[in-house]
Amino acid sequence: MSLLSLVPRSLGRVGLAAALVVSSGCAKSATPVGGSGDAAARVYVAPGQYDEFYMFASGGYSGQVSVYGLPSGRLLRVIPVFSQDAEKAYGYSEQSKPMFNTSYGFVPWDDSHHPSLSKTDGLNDGRWLFINGNNTPRVARIDLAEMNTKEIIEIPNAAGNHASPFVTQGTEYVVTATRFSVPTPQKDVPISTYKENFTGQIGFVAVDPNSGKMSLAFQIHMPGYDYDLARPGKGPSHGWAFFTTYNTEQANTLKERNASQNDKDFVTAVNWKQAEQCVAQGKAKTWPTRYAHNWVDEADVAHSEMLTGQKVLEPADCPGMVYFLPTPKSPHGVDVDPTGEYIVGGGKLATVIPVHSFSKMQKAIAENAFEAAIGGIPVLKYEAVNYCEVANPGLGPLHDEFDDKGNVYTSVFISSEIVKWNLKDCKVVDRIPVYYSIGHLMVPGGDTRKPDGKYVIALNKITKDRYLPTGPELAQSAQLIDISGDKMKMLLDFPTIGEPHYAQAILASAIKDKQMKTFSLAGNKDPFVTRTEKDARVERKGNVVHIYMTAVRSHFMPDNIEGIEVGDSVYWHVTNLEQDWDVPHGFAVTGANNSELLVMPGQTRTIAWVPDRPGVFPFYCTDFCSALHQEMQGYIRISPRGTGVQISFNTPK
Numbered sequence: 026m027s028l029l030s031l032v033p034r035s036l037g038r039v040g041l042a043a044a045l046v047v048s049s050g051c052a053k054s055a056t057p058v059g060g061s062g063d064a065a066a067r068v069y070v071a072p073g074q075y076d077e078f079y080m081f082a083s084g085g086y087s088g089q090v091s092v093y094g095l096p097s098g099r100l101l102r103v104i105p106v107f108s109q110d111a112e113k114a115y116g117y118s119e120q121s122k123p124m125f126n127t128s129y130g131f132v133p134w135d136d137s138h139h140p141s142l143s144k145t146d147g148l149n150d151g152r153w154l155f156i157n158g159n160n161t162p163r164v165a166r167i168d169l170a171e172m173n174t175k176e177i178i179e180i181p182n183a184a185g186n187h188a189s190p191f192v193t194q195g196t197e198y199v200v201t202a203t204r205f206s207v208p209t210p211q212k213d214v215p216i217s218t219y220k221e222n223f224t225g226q227i228g229f230v231a232v233d234p235n236s237g238k239m240s241l242a243f244q245i246h247m248p249g250y251d252y253d254l255a256r257p258g259k260g261p262s263h264g265w266a267f268f269t270t271y272n273t274e275q276a277n278t279l280k281e282r283n284a285s286q287n288d289k290d291f292v293t294a295v296n297w298k299q300a301e302q303c304v305a306q307g308k309a310k311t312w313p314t315r316y317a318h319n320w321v322d323e324a325d326v327a328h329s330e331m332l333t334g335q336k337v338l339e340p341a342d343c344p345g346m347v348y349f350l351p352t353p354k355s356p357h358g359v360d361v362d363p364t365g366e367y368i369v370g371g372g373k374l375a376t377v378i379p380v381h382s383f384s385k386m387q388k389a390i391a392e393n394a395f396e397a398a399i400g401g402i403p404v405l406k407y408e409a410v411n412y413c414e415v416a417n418p419g420l421g422p423l424h425d426e427f428d429d430k431g432n433v434y435t436s437v438f439i440s441s442e443i444v445k446w447n448l449k450d451c452k453v454v455d456r457i458p459v460y461y462s463i464g465h466l467m468v469p470g471g472d473t474r475k476p477d478g479k480y481v482i483a484l485n486k487i488t489k490d491r492y493l494p495t496g497p498e499l500a501q502s503a504q505l506i507d508i509s510g511d512k513m514k515m516l517l518d519f520p521t522i523g524e525p526h527y528a529q530a531i532l533a534s535a536i537k538d539k540q541m542k543t544f545s546l547a548g549n550k551d552p553f554v555t556r557t558e559k560d561a562r563v564e565r566k567g568n569v570v571h572i573y574m575t576a577v578r579s580h581f582m583p584d585n586i587e588g589i590e591v592g593d594s595v596y597w598h599v600t601n602l603e604q605d606w607d608v609p610h611g612f613a614v615t616g617a618n619n620s621e622l623l624v625m626p627g628q629t630r631t632i633a634w635v636p637d638r639p640g641v642f643p644f645y646c647t648d649f650c651s652a653l654h655q656e657m658q659g660y661i662r663i664s665p666r667g668t669g670v671q672i673s674f675n676t677p678k
């Protein structure tokens with residue numbers, strides 16, 4: 026089926042043109058749109074001034090999170106999460122390598138889609154940012170005062186942790202689910218036995234309210250469908266979480282056709298408070314799948330442990346825990362409005378946007394308004410739960426965000442537009458083309474109880490002719506759109522790093538003043554810390570050499586080292602003695618085949634190095650730290666194996 030054959034006449038001329046531009050691969054733009062009259066003034070943040078919002082965008086297949094200021098679109102930082110980053114030695118330094126441990130071994134890459142800010146009472150509280158690893162199923166937690174990744178937990182019994190991590194109203198849980206059904210637990214079976222052997226999984230990872238530390242609370246063993254996206258409830262629907270479900274056809278090949286047969290798939294509604302009760306009543310079974318849990322301790326050193334024995338519930342053993350809400354057609358996003366009453370499905374192949382009602386769902390459950398049951402899961406009647414269907418939504422609705430006035434903004438992929446409609450009468454009230462092929466969209470606070478209805482940001486997949494061309498690979502983009510008035514107004518385009526599936530934003534005032542400026546040197550608990558230049562030293566233990574080195578403007582101590590032999594395992598433990606904001610030192614040595622080090626004030630980082638040839642090699646500071654940065658350098662002498670040159674190094678005068 027060609028989706029373009031479904032282009033509705035009601036689609037605006039520009040939207041249709043954009044859809045055709047994208048799908049035809051033509052490089053000519055529709056009429057350039059953007060920049061309403063006062064756009065420049067609306068996004069201009071004068072030199073030295075701060076932005077109003079922090080925006081955290083997922084990096085998609087870059088595996089990272091990038092931090093932008095809004096409304097300027099200025100890139101402030103890239104936070105490494107699931108991918109090694111040689112710039113910061115993340116995943117290369119001895120202190121951070123354990124973050125990549127998984128049951129599959131060392132996995133220094135992932136595909137990250139959904140940043141999710143921690144919440145208190147349904148509002149962003151500025152403590153943590155969670156994000157999913159989609160490929161090797163994981164969830165990471167970033168500390169927002171430090172803007173560093175502090176924890177990564179693997180999700181067992183999952184294959185593609187896509188509907189994740191979406192936090193509950195009080196950050197009780199982050200949710201997880203398997204996008205791909207697989208034999209669960211894994212086993213060797215013919216792929217053609219999908220219907221008999223493949224099953225799904227939805228899981229809840231508990232978050233410690235004080236430390237933020239994550240632990241797998243329980244999982245639910247589900248029918249063999251694909252579980253795509255999720256949103257927890259809020260207000261009256263707090264205690265529930267909603268997941269979109271497609272491939273109810275249970276196809277295992279050519280899914281683009283075979284999984285698009287049914288008119289309706291499901292929104293899966295999970296009553297996690299009921300699940301908690303069933304776990305407390307001992308109704309969960311213990312499964313032995315292994316999974317890794319990695320975290321950074323108080324000494325700023327990462328650890329990894331392998332866990333097993335997760336609690337798994339079968340829906341049939343826990344009545345009242347899971348329901349299916351029929352939803353047209355292969356839904357992608359599912360989003361819950363600020364009041365917690367409306368559950369909006371993104372039926373990417375549907376001709377309407379279905380909106381379910383939480384109170385109708387409760388009533389339907391009470392009245393047993395079921396049309397069937399699948400594996401102990403009641404299927405509610407569509408009419409009994411549906412609140413309305415939004416007509417003329419555009420082509421390929423994916424995701425929804427909300428403002429503070431009862432409006433919904435739906436991203437529409439194929440017709441490349443944002444459609445604005447209201448929850449009161451489910452009527453489309455405005456639409457604006459975006460360039461091109463929007464995935465998610467984001468209103469700051471748009472998933473909270475109190476959205477900040479000033480901007481919507483379009484997160485686009487394709488930029489074609491929007492920027493100066495850069496060879497075959499083009500940047501993806503965000504577009505900032507004013508939603509403060511009746512009509513949406515395009516304000517700004519800016520390129521993004523990787524693929525920004527989703528983003529979240531928080532008022533800068535909520536976290537700006539909490540930002541950490543230095544690590545405390547006095548409080549440095551790294552086992553290889555060197556607190557003063559007097560303590561700097563070189564120690565040999567067999568073929569292993571530990572260099573305890575300090576860095577301060579503008580020298581290393583020691584900076585002349587002899588007595589190292591070819592093939593030694595040399596560990597450079599560099600402590601930055603500065604206690605001044607924004608004075609990192611770098612460290613690099615010739616032939617380092619992993620990365621440099623970038624050491625924050627008060628911090629210790631370690632890099633391993635195995636010299637492979639005799640000679641005298643320089644090392645130097647990579648971060649321009651002072652007028653005499655270029656003098657911040659030293660030499661290490663490497664002797665042939667077995668020459669027995671004594672260890673020596675210079676000490677402070």
Ligand code: K7E
Nearest residue numbers: 138423464465526527
């Ligand atoms: Cu729509 Cu992974 Cu949330 Cu991309 S997903 S767009």
Ligand code: CUA
Nearest residue numbers: 646648650654
């Ligand atoms: Cu230290 Cu440059």
